[in-house]
Amino acid sequence: MPLSTLAHRFRLAPLAAGFVLLTACASGGGSHPSAGVNALYAQLDQASKGYEIALQQAREGDDQASEQSLKASLDGLKQAAARCGNTPGCDPQRFFSVFDRLLRLKDGGFFASDDLAATGEEGPDETVAGEAGEAAGAAALPQAQRSVTLLRGHKLSELIAMNGPVKAALEMWLTQWRSNLVDTWINYQYMRYEMWPQYEKADLPEALLFGIMAKESGGKVHAVSRSGAAGPLQFMYATGLRFGLNSENGFDTRFDPAQAARANAEYMDEQLKAFNDNLELSLAAYNGGEGRMRRMVSGDTGLSFYDPKIYNQLSEETREYVPAVLAAAWLFLHPDSYNLHFPKIDGAPGTITLKRAASLSELTICLGSAQGMDDGWFRTLRNLNPRLDPQAAQPAGSQLQVPKELESVYASRCVDGPWPILASDLHSAVVPEVAKVDPPAPRRTVHPHSRYVVRRGDTLLGIVHKLGCSDVRELSDINDLKHHSIRAGQVLRLPACRR
Known part of the structure; x- marks a missing residue:
């Protein structure tokens, strides 16, 4: 088996084992393992060691032996996981820990294509950056x-x-x-x-x-x-x-x-x-x-x-x-x-030289959903040209940073034809300005049935805080209070806010 194929299988191996473990062990538990549980744990440990042996054999170039060891270890993991759910006292956390450890083993750098599973694809050609420019x-x-x-x-x-x-x-x-x-x-x-x-x-x-x-x-x-x-x-x-x-x-x-x-x-x-x-x-x-x-x-x-x-x-x-x-x-x-899939993205950088004046917003319209970008290219254009106002037209001859895959799209869609004309028309639309009117100041009025009986320990300031829309002076004026003094049992008229 080619090493690249074997590397791909190693990348998927923890995943296959992990899903079995995550789904099969949900019902385990118990603090005193029985002989049956200990046997399961022994099988789990043996399968885990088999996985390590498979990695070592792959590192040494013995692909056939590595494949056999890998298959045996995964079979052991699956069997032990399946039995855990039906075995009283089996601790599912033990299986989760093995899954976690195998993921860490996978980060050991045995295969270049395995070290970053983020794309879900085989790694790119290992080109030296200088060779590609x-x-x-x-x-x-x-x-x-x-x-x-x-x-x-x-x-x-x-x-x-x-x-x-x-x-x-x-x-x-x-x-x-x-x-x-x-x-x-x-x-x-x-x-x-x-x-x-x-x-x-x-x-x-x-x-x-x-x-x-x-x-x-x-x-x-x-x-x-x-x-x-x-x-x-x-x-x-x-x-x-x-x-x-x-x-x-x-x-x-x-x-x-x-x-x-x-x-x-x-x-x-x-x-x-x-x-x-x-x-x-x-x-x-x-x-x-x-x-x-x-x-x-x-x-x-x-x-x-x-x-x-x-x-x-x-x-x-x-x-x-x-x-x-x-x-x-x-x-x-x-x-x-x-169970997460990141989309495959061609992030190679590129540039375009504007053949006609255009803003980033106009370019977004004429590029549309090119190359499968359903949400459009506005965010990407802004990220790659952070110094530009997205609404300001850049003159012809300006150079903009874009993903390389958009260079040909720009030439076919945004230089001539209906799309740049449509984008320019939408961008230059005039929106009528409406004079702003300041909202009227809040008016306060006295509700005819708003009363408050002063209790022992009350203060005018405390009552105002309960009211939440007045002040001490207003409350004092409404009730003709001298020196803001009040007494227990006194009935106060309270202002009410009307906005």
Whole structure:
């Protein structure tokens, strides 16, 4: 069997075993394993060792023996999993743990095409970037380099604890946040050639970059939070300045994908050093503030993020943020194992030179849903040309960044014919301006039946707070009070707000 075919089977092997485990073990339980349960566990351990033997044989080039070992180990896993559901005392968590460990074994880098299952396809040709020209950038890097880059001597998947918070975040990404995750993947693939080299230089995993961006902006370059964080990686203004993100001819470089990725890599590098390579604490610092995290840790960088001394002091946002980033990174590495399919995207960069003046909005209209982009190309054009106002027409001769697959589409659709004319007509439409009328000021009136009997301990200010739409002076004037004094049993007339 060809090595590439065997590699493909190894990629799918944990998935096949995983689904059997996840569906067959739901009814197990018990704290005192019987002889039958112990036999199942022994079968499970034997199958797991067989899987490791298969990997070792494949590494040594013995494809036939590796295939036989793999088949035997998977058969053993399936049989043990199927029996677990019908065996009292069988702990399904034991099987889930094996599934998790096999996924981590899969990250061992035995096959280039296996190291990043994010595309669900075989890896691209391992072309040296220089051979394809500078424009190819990171798109020409081998698949293996996309996931096995070390994080201070450890592979990323080794540092992701598959605990309750991460599992809960995995469920959110696979359900309520699923569309955002897929959108992030699509947006990132078109910006990858700008962003991934910045992380590669810092020897940081690409999956971590993806996880942060998925949680921060969904890959929308012009995203701005209510707190003022901006760009694809959501830098606050002061932090951005510290890492060289400033204003260039009126453009805030926090919105530049390449510069934002560089600054993010430098920031993560700084925090990893400060927190003794504790990834979870470093991510918490990115979200919740490095100063606050350092005060919590107080020099004890051996503390876990989930230690009550740390976890209980964090905001709810940060407690959700860290496992969410790690879960998104995990899914970037193992989508197939969680029944997730990321669309295959050709992110090779390209350029067009405008033959006629056009805005990004007009180009979006004439490009339509070319190359199967059902949602249109507006977001991608904005992400790749962050310095341009999407509504401002760019003069003929301007050069724009686009996916390479759109170069020919632009030439066929957006230079001549009906589509650019239609786009221009829609874009230049005049919308009548309506004069703004200030709303009338709220009027206050006294409701004839609005009364209040003063109780012992009441104050005028306290009554006003209960009323919620008046003030002490108004209440005092309505009731002819002297010096704002009131007494228990006194009946006050209360104003009512009418808006």
